[in-house]
Amino acid sequence: MWRGLWTLAAQAARGPRRLCTRRSSGAAGPGSGATIFALSSGQGRCGIAVIRTSGPSSGHALRILTAVRDLPPARHASLRLLSDPRSGEPLDRALVLWFPGPRSFTGEDCVEFHVHGGPAVVSGVLQALGSVPGLRPAEAGEFTRRAFANGKLNLTEVEGLADLIHAETEAQRRQALRQLDGELGHLCRGWAETLTKALAHVEAYIDFGEDDNLEEGVLEQADIEVRALEVALGAHLRDARRGQRLRSGAHVVVTGPPNAGKSSLVNLLSRKPVSIVSPEPGTTRDVLETPVDLAGFPVLLSDTAGLREGVGPVEQEGVRRARERLEQADLILAMLDASDLASPSSCNFLATVVASVGAQSPSDSSQRLLLVLNKSDLLSPEGPGPRPDLPPHLLLSCLTGEGLDGLLEALRKELAAVCGDPSTGSPLLTRARHQHHLQGCLDALSHYKPSKDLALAAEALRVARGHLTRLTGGGGTEEILDIIFRDFCVGK
C-alpha cells in the first residue's frame, strides 16, 4: 500500500528526485544507441543475482566477458566462465542467456547473466560491463521504458508491472497480473475502435450524406454504438473507487463504546501491540492507524476512542476524532461487549451508528458495516445468548481467539466488495489517471449530437477517442511517462 505513503514520505525526505530518464537525451527511444546494464535482482547477499543488459552492444558485451566468439543459442541457458576483459581475471562461472531482439523483454538485444550473488562477484561483473565501450549503467525504470518505447508493453501494462513489483498482498498481486496481461488496455482499445468506426460513419455522412449511394441507417448505427459505449464507461467509472482502494488500501475503522475491546481487536488483527489495552474505559484517545494485510487485501486499520458523552475535554476531542474518522471509513467494524449489551452506551451505539449505516440500502451505501460482539468468553454457556432483536452479528473473543476465523472470512467477503475481487469481474481502474481519461471520454461523448451538428459531433468523437488512446499511452506526454516510470527501481 503504503507505496503511495512511502513514496510521498521518501520524496519529502529527499526532495524531488529524477530517477528514471533523461528526457533530453531521449535515452529510452528505440535506436538511441546506448546499451544499458543493471543488477535486476534485489540488492544484498543472495544465492543468485541477475544482471541484465539491453541495447545493440549486448551481444558484443557477452562475447567480450565470456571470451567466446560465438554467441550461445538464443533463449537457452549456457554455462560460461566470465572474466574481466581488462585483466583477464576470472570473475565467476555463470549461466548466461542471450535474447536477440525483437523477441526480448525490451524488444532490443538483451543478455542475462545469472551469477553467484556475493557482492564482490556482482560488483566485479558490473565493473567489467562498464568497461565495455557503448555500455552504461541503466537508470530507474529504463528497461521497462524501452519495452514501452518498442511497443512491448502499453502504458496500463507498464503500470501493472510497477504494481506487481510493489504488490504486498495477494489481492494486489492478482490485480497487477491482470493489468499486466493487458486487460484494461484491451478494453480501451475495443472502445477506441468503436469510436473510430462511429467517426468513420459520421465523416462519411458529412462527405456523402446527400448522395444516394450511402447505406441507410449509418448515422443511426453510430448513434446506438456511442450510447452503448456511454453506458459501459459509466459502469466502469462507478467502479473506479474500488480499484484505487485495492491499490492503496481500504479504510477499516474499529468503533464502539468504551472498553468493548476495540484496541484488543486492532492488536490481534495487526499481530502487534499497536494500541494500549487496559480495563480502564477511555484508554484510547487518538486515532491510531496501522497498515495490515487482512485476508489478502491491503487495509489501513484505525483504532479509535470509545464513543460516549459527558467526559472531560481530552476524551471529548478523542470522540470527535473518532466520529470524523468513522465518516471516512470504507468498512466499519462495530464492536460491542457481548456481556454488556443492555448498558446505555451499548444501546445508544446500536441505535445511532449501527442503525444509521444499516438503514442505507446496500446498493447506494458508500459504507459497509460488520457488527462484532466481543468477550463471548464471558457469556455463560447455558444462559440466554445475545439479545434476539440484534442485527446480524459475529461472536468473538479477543481473549481466547474464538470466532477469529469467522471474522476473517467475513472480512474477506466485505473487502472483496469494497476493493473489488481481482480474480473475477471486469478490470479495475487502479489509478486516478485511468479515471480521469474515462471521465474525459464520457464528457466528450455528451457533446455528441449528430442531429444538431455533424461537424461538432465528429469532433466530440475525436476528443473522446484521444482520451482512450492516452490511457494506454498513445501520444502520452513525457511528464506522464516520467511519473509512471518513477515507480520502478533500477534494473527494471
Ligand SMILES: Nc1nc2c(ncn2[C@@H]2O[C@H](COP(=O)(O)OP(=O)(O)OP(=O)(O)O)[C@@H](O)[C@H]2O)c(=O)[nH]1
Ligand atoms: N474477557 C475478555 N476480556 C477482554 C476481551 N477483549 C478485551 N478484553 C478486556 O477488555 C478491556 C478493554 O479492552 P480494550 O481493548 O482496551 O478496549 P477498548 O474498546 O479499546 O477500550 P477504550 O480504548 O477505552 O475505548 C481490557 O481489560 C481487555 O483485556 C475478551 O474477548 N474477553
Ligand SMILES: [K+]
Ligand atoms: K480500555
Ligand SMILES: [Mg+2]
Ligand atoms: Mg482502546
